[in-house]
Amino acid sequence: MGFYIYENWQAGPRKAVIHDGACAFCNDGVGRAGGYDPAHATWHGPYKSLEIARSRQKAMDVKVRRECRCLTR
Numbered sequence: 001m002g003f004y005i006y007e008n009w010q011a012g013p014r015k016a017v018i019h020d021g022a023c024a025f026c027n028d029g030v031g032r033a034g035g036y037d038p039a040h041a042t043w044h045g046p047y048k049s050l051e052i053a054r055s056r057q058k059a060m061d062v063k064v065r066r067e068c069r070c071l072t073r
Helices: 050-059
Strands: 003-008 015-020 041-047 064-067
Touching: 003 050, 015 050, 041 050
Parallel strands: 015 064
Antiparallel strands: 003 015, 003 041
16 A cells, blocks of 8 residues: 655646545556556655655645545545
């Protein structure tokens, strides 16, 4: 089990969203079926703990920092 950060700069402000690796949107850093365009986004991780992922996210140069709903279940 790990945590990942999805960084996206295509739509709107640059953002970084933390996901649990088991999340259907994350799929252990692979993303949803069909993948993602590396020209517009990237996955960071895995990180061993949510605290480490939060720390890495905080250090990123992004405008929007969020956590996926998968972390509140």
